[in-house]
Amino acid sequence: MATAQIKPFTPATSAELAELAPRNVAVQLDNVLKRFGDSTALHKVSLKIMEGEFVTLLGPSGCGKTTLLNLMAGFAEADNGEIFIDGQLVTETPPYQREIGIVFQNYALFPHMSVAKNVGYGLRMRRVPKAEIAERVEQALALVKLQGYGERKPSELSGGQQQRVALARALVIRPKVLLLDEPFSALDKNLRLSMQLELKDIQRKLGVTTVFVTHDQGEALSMSDRVVVMSAGHVRQIGSPDDIYRRPEDPFVASFVGDVNVLPGRYVSRDEMATVELGNSPLRLPAERVHAAVGARLDVYVRPENIRLGALGPNSLLSATVTAHVFQGDHVDIHLDVPALGQTRLFVRQSGLDALTRWPVGAAAGLTFDDEGVCAFALEPQTP
Structure with a gap:
């Protein structure tokens, strides 16, 4: 039997990404409603995210942004409405079949596994051949500047390094969509700013569609192609960072952002x-x-x-x-x-x-x- 050909990792250039325009819709939500008991967490939210776009869900605690992310990931089930990823209806599709990568606020690394085994976990679950796993893990660690750290345990790493491992684990499976739930909230200010720059640079190189959750206005304005401002389960405004800051469409957006x-x-x-x-x-x-x-x-x-x-x-x-x-x-x-x-x-x-x-x-x-x-x-x- 012939050995499967390993596809080398080659980041897309800015010129190559530009040639993809007009882009397809990567994520689409149509009138998505979510309730918890008598409380409505999301009120018929509709949203389109294009391929290669970096979109931030911004709002105060309890506004519904993490609930919306969990619905995209498949960790929660909508009470009404439809969710599409790459044109496929996934409203009732389990998370492991949605081809998404996710980075959690608390990193969620396996403490008993080495860095390399943490990064390769998703590939092992997908029964990728061992030789390919080793190569893709090495490429992912190089992407997040952790070459040579593969044999260490998470407890031997700093907070910023653990965050890089979590990011590498999400990216190594080559997801259609990358979801990030307040990934930098536990980092100090200087490290947080450094990780923002690194993440945006990686996202541009890969051209991966990214949905980022934060309550930090500066983080949203500096990193995003578009910002979705949310309050009390409603989308208040969707626009470029400049539009959100200079041309707010309602009092909440005007007062919350900046x-x-x-x-x-x-x-x-x-x-x-x-x-x-x-x-x-x-x-x-x-x-x-x-x-x-x-x-x-x-x-x-x-x-x-x-x-x-x-x-x-x-x-x-x-x-x-x-x-x-x-x-x-x-x-x-x-x-x-x-x-x-x-x-x-x-x-x-x-x-x-x-x-x-x-x-x-x-x-x-x-x-x-x-x-x-x-x-x-x-x-x-x-x-x-």
Whole structure:
């Protein structure tokens, strides 16, 4: 009998991946509903993820993002709706038949097995020939920069190295989809940033469709092709990191993703632009950024980096007094009292230590806004 030909691992180049466009749908969810008892964890969620895409499910604890990942993996069963992977209906297909790789938050390595045996576990379960297992394990360990670590036990590795082993184990089976459930949450900040860069680099080389779960906004914005923002079992917005940050579609997204000031205002008029009143001052905005009817009271969302401090003058939108500084290393957050906005205070983000001396506590300042960092939403009705 002829020996099976071992297919060598060859990462795809960026040019080769570009040639795949238009891409096929790798994962599709249609009106997926999931309940736990009387509680609805997911409310008819629909989502399409394209081949080779890096998509992040972002939201606070309890929003349904891990439940959604578990449904894709087959670890949970939907109460309604359909799930497709690579065009195949898998709603009732067990996990081991879905051709997915998964990395858990706690790594889930077998402590009694060597690194090499951990990485090769999925291949052994698939009855891959021993020679091929050895070669693919070696390739996977090289991919995650763990050459020569195959005989060690997980207890002999650092947290970051254990995470690499878990990633190698997920990738060695050549999955159609890679699922990652908050894989870096146990790592310290510097190691976390390093692993983010490594994961994104590996994902680009392989071109593997990746679904990543996190509650960390910075992680989602820096790594993703698209971000799915979730809250209370609902998808609130799907878009590129830039769209999510600069063009939020509802108040939750505007307040959850990144730092923001929320200021009281009123929608005064609309022509080619929208006029919003802050205090007694008119602010002109692109009309599509104001999600309300003319005359409505508003919450106006302004990113701290999109507020400009200057001397009080006729071009100032608002007058303010500096009340505090918060030094953050690469920038300073300057907190301000704005009498025209009542009890509302805001903060401005400035780079450079000279901001501390240019704007000491007690200094008066004039404020102007870059409209790129401003959007507004009608106040939600108060519950009686």
